[in-house]
Amino acid sequence: MASRGLKVLPSGRPGRGRLYVNLPDGRAVAWYDRRANRISVLADERREEILTVLRPYLTGNVSIGPPPVPTAADLLRLALPSDEDLAPNRPGEALLGEITHGSAGTRARHRLRHELAARQRMGEVLDALAESEDWRVLHSIAGVADHLVIGPPGVFCVHTVQGRRQRAVAGDLLLTVGRTETRPDPRTSRRAAAYATRALSATVTPVLAVVDATRLDVTPTLRDVRVLTPATATAFLTRSSTTLKPPDVEALFTTARDRRTWH
Structure with a gap:
């Protein structure tokens, strides 16, 4: 789904795990952790746009704020271009x-x-x-x-x-x-x-x-x-x-x- 140039992309199989909100060039501005029911925002000036594009996916009481201190794996994942990400691949x-x-x-x-x-x-x-x-x-x-x-x-x-x-x-x-x-x-x-x-x-x-x-x-x-x-x-x-x-x-x-x- 896209809104005002923002795209929502799954981190793995659709329906589970994180959803990333990316700019057209592939850089992430936020992600929604389904398990924690929390939105981590990297670009606070786009908060309303981020909420708009994520709204169809949100359930229950969702918390929103800056991301937790990222691990090395988080930093690598955030820098991964969407067209190089194998996680959405389907079997076969x-x-x-x-x-x-x-x-x-x-x-x-x-x-x-x-x-x-x-x-x-x-x-x-x-x-x-x-x-x-x-x-x-x-x-x-x-x-x-x-x-x-x-x-x-x-x-x-x-x-x-x-x-x-x-x-x-x-x-x-x-x-x-x-x-x-x-x-x-x-x-x-x-x-x-x-x-x-x-x-x-x-x-x-x-x-x-x-x-x-x-x-x-x-x-x-x-x-x-x-x-x-x-x-x-x-x-x-x-x-x-x-x-x-x-x-x-x-x-x-x-x-x-x-x-x-x-x-």
Whole structure:
């Protein structure tokens, strides 16, 4: 939404988290914290304009005032241009464009729709986890991850696979879906996590998420890549040992959401 040149942009998925009020050049003049129900104003001379543009989003008794002393992560986030921010990405963002505007044939589009459904299903599970203040999730980091999950147990780079309602077998190097389709997904997961580890300067765990398989078997020797399903992901992530404090989670999320981090 825009008013008098001001734009309201979400900091993550629409409907949760912060809403930022930005100038046309992308600089923030205020933000509305939905959880705290508070508007932090950076440009007091624009207070009335800020209230006007935020009014459709406000609920209950909202406090307004200068922002709290910003953390380093806050300063980086405020300086992030909106077109470099990956936080609003939807699950399967690239596939949506390819299906809608690409030149793939009918069979290829059918395959892409199944892959998109798998990413969206896994995205729903992870987004539900991110309703907690302890977790942050990014989707569709091009060339790196279908989903990146950051929380108390660490950072997880998730590669999603469509099981096509067949038996799937995950080995050290290959994933077999059905009787004939063999794919290098475990190796893809390792490479993506290794790249993310370098980009974020933090340990990133590779995760292979298999969606819609009728049965999933994992070779006992496959230990470095976590193999999950939508039904097991939340339990695994929430029961893992804590390694990151909330400021660490927020700092890593701020770095990860910047598209330039992954160039």
